Amino acid sequence: MSAKRTPRALTGDDAVGEAMRQINPDVVPAYPITPQTEIMHHFAKYVANGEVDTELICVESEHSAxxxxxxxxxxxxxxxxxxxxNGLALMWEIVYIAAxxxxxxxxxxVNRALSGPINIHCDHSDSMGCRDSGWIQIYSxxxxxxxxxxxxxxxxxxNHDVLLPVMVCQDGFITSHSVERVDVFEDEDIKKWVGEFVPKYTLLNTDNPHTVGPLDLYDYYFEHKRQQMDAMEKAKGVIKQVFSEFEKFSGKPFDFIESYRLDDADTAIVALSSSCGTIKDVVDDLREKGQKVGLLKIRVFRPFMPEMITTALKSCKGVAILDRSASFGGFGGPIFTEVRSAFHEWKEKPHIINYIYGLGGREFTIKHAHQVFNELEEVKKGNLGIKVRSLGSRE
Amino acid sequence: MNLKELSKQEERLESGHRLCPGCALPMIARQLLHSLHGEPVVVGCATGCLEVSTTIYPYTAWKTPWIHNAFENVAATMSGAETAYRVLQKRGKIPKDKKIKFLAIGGDGGTYDIGLQSLSGTLERGHNLVYVCMDNEAYQNTGIQRSSSTPFAAATNTSPVGKIKKGKEQFKKDLTAVIAGHHIPYVAQASPHNWVDLMKKAEKAFAVEGPAFINTISPCVPGWGYKSDQTQEMARLAVDTCFWPLFEIENDVWKLNYNPGDKKEPIINWCKHQARFRHLLKPENKELLDKFQAHVDERWEWVKKQCGK
Amino acid sequence: MSGESWKEIPIGGVIEKAGNSKEYKTGSWRSNRPIHVPDKCIHCMICWIVCPDCAVKAKDGNFSHFDYDYCKGCGNCAARCPKDAIVMKTELEAQKEDEK
Structure with missing residues (x-):
């Protein structure tokens, strides 16, 4: 039997604030930045009302956070x-150190475009920029x-086999400031499900002191990086296990990716986060018209699951990868290069193109999803044209 | 402070670290640790000489819990550790009676310059920790570059003596006064040659509730350019020339701890032993030396005035 | 290449053995050696407090010996000794005298 849920009208920021309230962590150091601020407003209120007994440290910068x-x-x-x-960018150095x-x-x-020029709206340039920092990344x-x-x-x-930091991403404003129905679990159930944290090391063990953060030169640095690679590998198993336990708890299935009407698809879009909702609508629409189209949503981008992704797309002849961040001077956006590379050994592989879209909060509507599926009709025949395209910019 | 009694205490900074012969940093670190008389302490170091030379993997000289995060954030890092201690105690995960002190250490680069914001934030938030700056007056660890703490006219690799420019053109930042502006319970300036004073100050700093800050002068053999056995003497001269006055500010009340009076020495007595000031001995640079002396005197008068002298 | 594999070392760069720097002997850096002159020593322990390398060893509050495994020969102990009870000799000199 799945846990009790209560439907509520919440924004993405509200929902995360609610999750943090239920988790009641020990320490939350935070610094305000749009569109993350609402999370902290909620949380500060919970602290002020004694609904959590977390220590909230209102630091003087994200670097200090x-x-x-x-x-x-x-x-x-x-x-x-x-x-x-920019807050994530200012943290950057320590983001690596945390991992x-x-x-x-x-x-x-709360994904937002990096400056400059300054912009407060959604794209994924912030979290994609630190995709190699050693953090697990989950997109919502x-x-x-x-x-x-x-x-x-x-x-x-x-999990002691992992011990890596995790970034949970959601789209700035699109998700963070839009009110949706969110089914919230009971406090006690969440408390029990999340459980207690048992640290592997603690500085407060003064009877058995250890040193953290030494100077690590060519003798051992590589070995420590090798351990991080291994932890990411192990994370694959742990994530799967946690997904399955959450499914037992909530009755809702989760996986690294979500395949939407992909089984017999000729063409498909690969995307992350809120755009997937829009694309699902267009997939339904085109399916009704008899077009074999589908969507592959990547939920977990780090660790990346190449076999799972290629297998899900196996029936496709044309695939469009949507990147909400640009890699200036590179061969397409980060999702494109990784998905395309994952197909390398495949004999029969789809024709793959890349769309850079939605930068700085540029809207992504059903019109754009239709355009992509439309263009895929040519692409699937091998007429690739421009491999890395721009979607939604004024040309 | 009875040295004979102190010498019976356990050393918590072990031998085998790789700081230069004659380095003042471990002298100060040992005095700080001994001033705790065996009390549990978590030590954090900013990136710098002390940090890199005491923890070259797989070796550590520290027998206390110790953390290094980065260059500019030892204060913020330790504010996190101190907060964790408070909340875990509140939640009963650590015994209520378990007392732990928190000591953050940074050099002048990590304190006067790149870490000033992190330190200021930590002091403003009122964390219960002691921050000690070990001021060796330049980025010595990266190869002797000028910092905002480098004294006037001192030569460094980024403020060299050339045909037109003669060392650093600006005066040293008065960080201790900047910190005093935070109105925290305890602020002091100290020197390792006067261990009684330094250790008393450390004891006070660890005893207060809330943040405390001690700025210590930390002579540097290669950076200042003097003989390795003269570290203690360089610290003494910094104090006896009144370049580095010893004072403390308890709850906003300034107190002068040492006044050389008639024995105040001219700044040249300090400079003449140091390669970074060698050019000041030349007659053509007398103007610079005079300017330096005038500034030292002006600052000394200001400190005395704060202390009601 | 010697050393442990990544599977054998603690994660996260943690060093579990506090104070294991003792395994690294810095005494070989020394070009000058402090020599204790017991007749002059008043056991004030100034040499102990100023030593940057914890190489002045105390016993029951008195000077015991120099730990030459770690003494880098900086000479601050001798410079601050109020009774000239520490003499600095070059390593060469000191080694020759050892051989006698």
Missing amino acids: MSAAVGASCAGARVMTATAA STRLPIVMNV ETAQEAYEHTMMAMRIAE
């Missing part, structure tokens, strides 16, 4: 924070998912 998160996590605390865009120190920090990233299509992913992130991060 992640620095304090590292300090608190090394001292054995369960730590959460949230940020976006390499193997700290299970959970951070909600809806407020509901942002809520559920946050719960699961805690369990994944704190």
